[in-house]
Amino acid sequence: MTSAHPPAGAASGAASPSTPARASGTPRRSRSRAGWIVAVVFAFLYALDAFQGLSNLIGLGDSFRAVDVAMPGNAVATLIGLIAAPLIVYGLVLWGTRRRGAGAAMLVFLVGFAVVAVVTLDLQSLYRSIVPFIIPV
Amino acid sequence: MAREPDDDALSWGDENDPTYVAAHPAALDEDDLEEDVPVVEVFSSSAVAPPLPVPPSAEADAARAPEPAQAAAATSGAPVAAGVDTAADRDRDHDHDRDTVAERDADRDLAAADRDLADAEAETAPLSSAGLIAFGVFGGIFLLYTVGWLVTYIRNPTDPSGLAGIVQNAQNVLAIAAPALWFIVTLLLGARRRVPVRITWLAIGVVVLLPWPFLTGY
Numbered sequence: 001m002t003s004a005h006p007p008a009g010a011a012s013g014a015a016s017p018s019t020p021a022r023a024s025g026t027p028r029r030s031r032s033r034a035g036w037i038v039a040v041v042f043a044f045l046y047a048l049d050a051f052q053g054l055s056n057l058i059g060l061g062d063s064f065r066a067v068d069v070a071m072p073g074n075a076v077a078t079l080i081g082l083i084a085a086p087l088i089v090y091g092l093v094l095w096g097t098r099r100r101g102a103g104a105a106m107l108v109f110l111v112g113f114a115v116v117a118v119v120t121l122d123l124q125s126l127y128r129s130i131v132p133f134i135i136p137v
Numbered sequence: 138m139a140r141e142p143d144d145d146a147l148s149w150g151d152e153n154d155p156t157y158v159a160a161h162p163a164a165l166d167e168d169d170l171e172e173d174v175p176v177v178e179v180f181s182s183s184a185v186a187p188p189l190p191v192p193p194s195a196e197a198d199a200a201r202a203p204e205p206a207q208a209a210a211a212t213s214g215a216p217v218a219a220g221v222d223t224a225a226d227r228d229r230d231h232d233h234d235r236d237t238v239a240e241r242d243a244d245r246d247l248a249a250a251d252r253d254l255a256d257a258e259a260e261t262a263p264l265s266s267a268g269l270i271a272f273g274v275f276g277g278i279f280l281l282y283t284v285g286w287l288v289t290y291i292r293n294p295t296d297p298s299g300l301a302g303i304v305q306n307a308q309n310v311l312a313i314a315a316p317a318l319w320f321i322v323t324l325l326l327g328a329r330r331r332v333p334v335r336i337t338w339l340a341i342g343v344v345v346l347l348p349w350p351f352l353t354g355y
Contacts, residue, residue, distance in 0.1 A: 052304045100326075107322045114315035117308035118346050121289065125350035132355070 034102035039094060042109040046086040049116050053082030063135040071131075078127040085119045268332040272324070275339040279316035285348030286313045293350070316346050 031039070057079040064071040093112040097105035264272075290309045297306040319342040327335040 048304055049308070052301055055301060104326055107326065111315070111318050111322045114311045114318050115345060117311035118286075118315050120308050121312050122349040125353055125355045128355040129353060
């Protein structure tokens, strides 16, 4: 019975791994060379965001140390989040686009970059709500 | 074998009927089904009809009362006639097997064609009204988010000097564009996905892209 009526996957199994199937949108096996170039270019942009977060953490920590005041734990968490957000989003996008073409990957990296911007502004707003003043240097 | 009018009384029209002719439903339209078309009459001979399980009573009749020609042959040259008969039976069995395999292949091809057609229809099916309304609602929410991020940008102007200023300014602009980007890219890359999958991704975007600075005022 099973051999007479094979399941759907088995019936078209011989044709599915062929090239036309991939051309019609089936995910490819791994990232192409162009896809890696896109990933590296966006790595620099995401790294800029992470660097900005790092400079915020160092600069604001120095400001608090200058007036001899301990920074609130929540504020430290938001500043660490500013560094972590680009790295986490980049990792998620890199993993999510591993079987996508270079063009689709570029779009997703762009959206991820915008999401990093949104999360950064959210965390900065959260920091301002925790520390609603600017320490004069 | 001659067909007698009494045979009609024995034809009950299902698959156990020896005179039943299997026809693909697609080959018959409603008129054919309504009228008692002579198709059955034409193809009711056992030579043309597809192989069907012969009822035990028919087999017994055949064994009990052989054809007159066969009976005559049995009296004259029994071994030769018997040998020819066996070979003919074997050929018939072989044809029977071949027909069954061909039918199975045809059925499988038909099923595969039906599946391909269903897949193609699912891919190119127009968006349902509910899906269209849902996408419209999400589009409206993302439009509001864009306004929210724009207001935030106007409220908190940044000095675009130095690397930190440039990055901060770029982030402000990207935050304004983020809802539109998310919406477009979700619909673009998810065009071949099912509608609930796309709606799930749009819902994730509604949570992630919330203009928190606009809502809290900080």
